[in-house]
Amino acid sequence: MKKIVIALSLILLFTAPLIVSAPFFVHLMIMVLMWTVLGASWNILGGFTGQVSFGHATFLGAGAYTTMILYLKLGIAPWYGIPIGGLVAALIALPIGFICFRLRGPYFALSTLAVAEIIRLVALNWESLTNGPVGLLITTLPDVTFRGRSIDWENKIPFYYIIAIITLGSIVATYIMSRTRLGAYSLAIREDIDSAEAIGINTVQARVAALSLSAFFAGVAGGFYAMYLRYIDPDAVFSIALSIEMVFIAVVGGLTTVAGPLIGAIVLVAFGEIFREIFLVHFKLVGHLIFYGLMMMIVIRYLPEGIWGRLRLRFGSQH
């Protein structure tokens, strides 16, 4: 049963743009998958390790800027740039982790918010590197031939497959992590950090490791974001709102579950984009994030284990 579900999901994941190829739907699916990666990234730290971060946009931004700057200034192609962006984000996570993990619970959350704001201000003002508030723009992506044909970057479908592979990577990584020693340490830390320390777990090291892994995927998603939208500026990729959205995806989907971020992204992003369409196109209004806020309040109140966290028990799944 479980294997069938996984196989069907995989087939669906890789054939979806062939079934519905209208650009709006492909865009919607790309957004859902990108936010799945971001939710999964946040879940590795916030769900499994129980460390609530309000500053994950830092890693998204680091990945986005790394990929963009490598491409614009050094001509390094995005398929190297995106993973390098992830690595840079993971490296940045090390000092942040060693500083912020001296704090616990809500204090850790507030410290990550402060770090993210400091980094946003640095990105805004370090004009020689980031071009400041003007942002960075790319007009063309490099020529790539795939099976003898040149890939058309104006089409959204190639982007869909790239993000689908990244998403799969993030979900598999979450699954693997949940079964390794790091996963067990993380759960112990989440349940009771003092007991975890007492039985000999180096909790700072374990939390920094989880943060780095988490930051890697946020960075990769950031690199993808930069290449897909072809434009970034500090307020777009380093904003507090972005960090908060990541939290919401993971919490609404279900913390500490493997599939939760995907469910959270489907519910929040798909409905959010549909709300955006209705509000913007029909009423000329912005403010579709009202739906995010509302969902978050409902979930914390009535479904604190998240949508998938509740549903998975029905399906007899542990992931």
Next chain:
Amino acid sequence: METFVQSIVSGILTGSLYAMIGVGLTVIFGVMRIINMAHGDMVMFGMYGAFLSITFLKIDPFLSIILWIPIAFLIGVLIYRFLLKNIVPAGELNTLLYTAGLSLFIANLVLLIATGDYRTIKLKYAIMPLRPFGIAVPIPLAIAFGMAILITVALYWFLVRTDTGRAIRATSQEPEAAALMGVNVDRTAIITFALGTALACAAGVLLAPSLYLYPTVGEILVAKCFVIVVLGGLGSVPGAIAGGLLLGVVESLGAVYVSVPYKDAIGFVIFLLVLLFRPSGLFGVGKS
């Protein structure tokens, strides 16, 4: 020297309003252990209140505070009673996440109604700044400063002298003991939350003529609030007042002597340092 005095003065003027916002956040935290991410949105609400008063009701924003404080108090009662009350027992982190959701909800509700346009409030009597001793003091900020002091003193008197105020301080120190001594902890919690909300809203009304208004302004303000209350020690009222004044002065000195773009970053750096090395606040009175 003149620049130095000038920046200290403007720092204290802004700081007095920061202090008011911080006091609201810190009493809420002290009594209910709620880290209220929606606090900045209450300030934003007050700012829009002032804007509504002058545009539609033709009431001076500073006078309209008489109208908005009770409204905000009532909103605070409703939010606590119908939204937060059931969440608080679920723990600090769940409450934190819940208020983050509430914050996004309020900000976007205002965004839907008022659109994202930047607005300003122009007061006829406030075009030229006052110049006592050669120091420029913008009139709106001076009035706001005076009213902020009045409100803060009134609040202090309330907390120190009245029974309800004593109940709030007792609950903040030790909720169980307070309950055993006959304090109605539930009622105290409602009053405290409403009081904090009213303070934030009042600060918003006073700030409105000096700042740009836009629906997501709360995001930046709430981050500053956290800096203030952590500087002073979470849960401590005098600490929040000192923290607010300190942040105001540090920001304005930073803008002059370090750099304008990085003035906001200075506050956050101090915040991190205090969190790491003095987690109970600069004055060692807060709860860590």
